[in-house]
Amino acid sequence: MRILIANDDGYLAPGIAALVEACKGLGQIDVFAPERNASGTSNALSLHQPLSLHTAANGFRYVSGTPSDCVHLALTSGLIPKPDLVLSGINNGANMGDDTLYSGTVAAATEGYLFGVPSIAFSLTDKGWQHLDVAARVARQVVEHVLAQEPASRPWLLNVNIPASAQADQAPWAITRLGRRHASFPAVPQANPRGDLFYWIGPAGEAKEDGEGTDFHAVRAGQVSITPLQVDMTDHKRMPAWQGWVATR
Structure with missing residues (x-):
């Protein structure tokens, strides 16, 4: 077993150290993480500048x-053999x-x-790393269980949100769908000491669709939310309507 671990909070974040420690004994672990916090960068790739790669004293590679x-x-670099599993996190806050x-x-x-490659993203629902040790135990439990009994053909992608609770490692697991949020709050203008105006992106909107079966509902109920994800963004439900629209041209 070879496991690749990454995150978005940076290679110095407590969450990635906790995840690596939790996965010890499961196989060979390689860490490739951002040099600094890269939260909110989505699936961006750096196409217009080269990437530097360094190795920290603890063996983590940072990019x-x-x-x-x-x-x-x-x-893709050939620096490590292809992993059997990719893990990301543990994130400082819910996703x-x-x-x-x-x-x-x-x-x-x-x-x-x-x-x-089968992959799992782990997030601790509250910021501040409270009960990170418990969340790490939950991550280990999820990895062990999915490796012992894979419920779907490979590859698969899971998004796991762990309540920031001292009892999270005893909490039930729920297979969920993604909820929805209201639109983000407005951007916040701010002037620097020279009077130049700039803007901060506003906070995320409150939960909008958070009923039973959603990740929001599960976490609010103290459950570990496990959401199977896919990349296909096609609006299959509305395909017939668009096909009819083209036919009227």
Whole structure:
């Protein structure tokens, strides 16, 4: 077993150290993580500048790029053998609903999935790393169980959100769908000391679709939310309507 671990909070983040520690004994572990925090970078690849790669004292490799860059480099550079599993996280904060479109944590796992490697993204639902040790135990449990009994043909992609609770390792698991959020709050203008105006992206919107079966609902109920993801963004439901529209041309 060979496991590639990445994240979006950077190679110095407590979450990736906890995930690596939790996975010890499962196989050979390789770490490729961003040099600095790359939250919100989604699936971006750095196409207009080269990537530098360095090795930290603890053996983690860190890359001057995005989470997707890290996994892409690991899988295409020949620096390591192809892994059997890609893990991303543990993220400092939830990645639920629409968040998954922007999440660098989910993007790193998605990059592995695109290369045909089973992949899992792990997130701790509250920021601040509270109960990170418990979340790491949950991550280990999920990895062990999915390796012992894979429910679907490879590759597969899971998005796991773990409640920030001292009892999370005893919590039930729920297979969920992505909820939805309201639109983000407005951008926040701010002037620098020279009077130049710039803007901060506003906070994410509140949960909009958070009923039973969604990731929001599961986490609110104290459950570990496990959402199977796919990359196909085709609007299959509306395909017939668009086909009819073309036919009227």
